Amino acid sequence: MxxxxxxxxxxxxxxxxxxxxxxxxxxxxxxxxxxxxxxxxxxEGIILQRVALVAPERIGLGLTVFVAIEAADHSPAWRDSFAAAISSMPEVMEVYRMAGEVDYMLRIAVSGMAAFDTLYRRLTETVSLKNVTSHFSMERIKFTTAYPVDTTTR
The missing domain is CATH 1.10.10.10 (Winged helix-like DNA-binding domain superfamily/Winged helix DNA-binding domain)
Incomplete structure (x- = not known):
């Protein structure tokens, strides 16, 4: 570029x-x-898509949960099962495979605690997990989808 x-x-x-x-x-x-x-x-796949950004709280999805998952298994079959499970859950907004103590980090958007509990139960009934730790966002201080692009040098 x-x-x-x-x-x-x-x-x-x-x-x-x-x-x-x-x-x-x-x-x-x-x-x-x-x-x-x-x-x-x-x-070239640099621009993936053009979308509208939505205020989650204005559409009834005011609770953001970050979920750290330790896998019970690291086999390809387990990973495929896990990927299929989370792909079928629209509340799961982002998923990252991590290095370190946590295997996967998820960002989830739900309407409230009851909706999160339902999602949590669905996830843990679908795939075997060693440990799940949930962190609830109290306030979104900064949010951007724009990556820092150097527009000052050649």
Missing amino acids: DLIDRKIVAELQQDATLSVAQIAERVNLSPTPCWKRIQKLEQ
């Missing part, structure tokens, strides 16, 4: 509703080459 590509990515991360003409103006490019660059960034 060159500097112009990075500027395009930075602009789209801030506002994906910008028109090609607006983006082109902001990155000092004419619209057609800008559109071609956006298409190329999408084809």
